[in-house]
Amino acid sequence: MNWPKLTSDSINKKITEALNRNVNYRKAPILGIPATYLDSEVFYEDAPFLEDAPFLKTLIANPNHIGCHTLSGSEKIFKGTQEIEIELIRLCAEQIFEGAPEEQDGYVASGGTEANIQALWMYRNYFIEEFNAGINEIAVVYSTDSHYSLHKGTDLLNLTPIVLKVDEQTREIILSDLSSQIDESLKNGIRYFIINMNCSTTMFGSVDDIVKVTELLNEKNIVYKLHVDAAFGGFIYSFSKVNSVYTFKNLNITSITIDGHKMLQTPYGTGIFLVRKGFMKYVKNTKAQYVPGADHTLCGSRSGANAVAVWMILHTHGSDGWRSKIRSLIDLTTDVCCKLNALGIRFFRNPDINIIAINAEDISKEVAEKYFLVPDSYEHKPKWWKIVVMPHISRGVIDEFINELKSMNKKACNVNL
Numbered sequence: 147m148n149w150p151k152l153t154s155d156s157i158n159k160k161i162t163e164a165l166n167r168n169v170n171y172r173k174a175p176i177l178g179i180p181a182t183y184l185d186s187e188v189f190y191e192d193a194p195f196l197e198d199a200p201f202l203k204t205l206i207a208n209p210n211h212i213g214c215h216t217l218s219g220s221e222k223i224f225k226g227t228q229e230i231e232i233e234l235i236r237l238c239a240e241q242i243f244e245g246a247p248e249e250q251d252g253y254v255a256s257g258g259t260e261a262n263i264q265a266l267w268m269y270r271n272y273f274i275e276e277f278n279a280g281i282n283e284i285a286v287v288y289s290t291d292s293h294y295s296l297h298k299g300t301d302l303l304n305l306t307p308i309v310l311k312v313d314e315q316t317r318e319i320i321l322s323d324l325s326s327q328i329d330e331s332l333k334n335g336i337r338y339f340i341i342n343m344n345c346s347t348t349m350f351g352s353v354d355d356i357v358k359v360t361e362l363l364n365e366k367n368i369v370y371k372l373h374v375d376a377a378f379g380g381f382i383y384s385f386s387k388v389n390s391v392y393t394f395k396n397l398n399i400t401s402i403t404i405d406g407h408k409m410l411q412t413p414y415g416t417g418i419f420l421v422r423k424g425f426m427k428y429v430k431n432t433k434a435q436y437v438p439g440a441d442h443t444l445c446g447s448r449s450g451a452n453a454v455a456v457w458m459i460l461h462t463h464g465s466d467g468w469r470s471k472i473r474s475l476i477d478l479t480t481d482v483c484c485k486l487n488a489l490g491i492r493f494f495r496n497p498d499i500n501i502i503a504i505n506a507e508d509i510s511k512e513v514a515e516k517y518f519l520v521p522d523s524y525e526h527k528p529k530w531w532k533i534v535v536m537p538h539i540s541r542g543v544i545d546e547f548i549n550e551l552k553s554m555n556k557k558a559c560n561v562n563l
């Protein structure tokens with residue numbers, strides 16, 4: 147993994163040049179495109195600060211990145227910024243997830259939800275086209291700790307959900323449950339499986355044991371395609387885990403969701419969908435006749451500024467800078483865990499992720515709410531409250547939180563006496 151850290155001047159130059167390769171609504175005789183620059187009363191192009199603000203400059207130029215640019219052919223007038231998106235997809239697929247050069251496709255989606263649904267949609271069509279599968283023969287397999295977008299996608303696409311149990315303490319998928327649910331569903335007519343593996347889950351930061359799961363699936367000799375939901379962990383785990391098995395080198399993996407707008411601090415609208423070449427064709431929309439190269443994405447029109455934002459952030463840090471930023475957050479998370487241990491407070495934490503899920507029996511609702519901890523359920527009595535150690539969290543706030551927990555423990559001791 148090695149990409150350069152660039153100065154803000156060279157980033158500005160690169161994005162400005164990309165914008166110059168786009169056709170400018172203000173200068174070119176563009177008569178047929180149902181789009182234009184942003185409202186110039188509000189977003190005026192000659193604001194002096196724009197000179198040094200490539201992301202804002204791109205927002206105002208308003209390129210539409212409709213379609214999938216790593217495939218051949220796209221809207222020519224936004225060629226410059228589309229090239230930035232292609233570079234970004236290649237960086238994520240090849241540098242971060244170790245894919246072979248130019249062997250992956252992808253696009254910047256609205257978020258993790260869209261990227262996950264894109265995967266389910268693509269595999270559903272793949273099984274229908276390649277195996278003549280009936281809709282009732284396709285199931286989506288995911289753990290109960292998976293993000294709700296998996297439920298959403300399964301529902302929208304009319305597929306059969308198979309929800310796997312996890313161990314209450316380790317949050318690991320219970321393999322005997324996976325095995326018996328697969329056997330049962332085969333008896334009930336399911337013949338094709340879309341498997342989702344989490345790297346990591348939203349609530350716990352747990353990372354599914356993809357090696358054990360795929361060993362079992364391969365032993366059973368079932369027909370499956372595997373997607374990785376790394377919406378949360380994508381920009382963390384690949385940097386914190388030595389020899390991650392969540393890469394394109396793992397031949398069991400066909401596609402990966404990552405999200406810039408979580409850890410990477412990019413603007414909302416920066417989910418990323420990555421997939422091995424040869425699969426996007428299953429979602430080609432041949433009715434999109436007015437779009438050069440057709441459309442292969444769930445969302446349709448989308449802002450090219452989002453790809454520019456992710457590209458800029460990755461190049462502002464460089465791979466070494468990003469790794470060291472993640473290291474600091476992981477270390478800070480470990481510090482919090484040590485303090486919780488010292489207080490005898492129970493929690494779940496994967497050592498390579500910056501999430502701590504605290505056992506709700508060990509912390510008062512008042513303290514949890516005061517520090518905006520997120521419960522596993524707003525509808526039922528919470529079993530867990532989670533902390534996500536993000537860049538805005540200072541050691542001072544952590545100390546304050548720990549001190550409150552200490553005094554809460556003291557009060558509990560006094561009551562027991």
Ligand SMILES: Cc1ncc(COP(=O)(O)O)c(C=O)c1O
Nearest residue numbers: 257258259293346347348377378
């Ligand atoms: C693991 C995981 N997958 C998918 C998503 C959905 O992402 P978005 O809200 O960007 O659609 C989230 C959001 O928290 C997530 O944590």
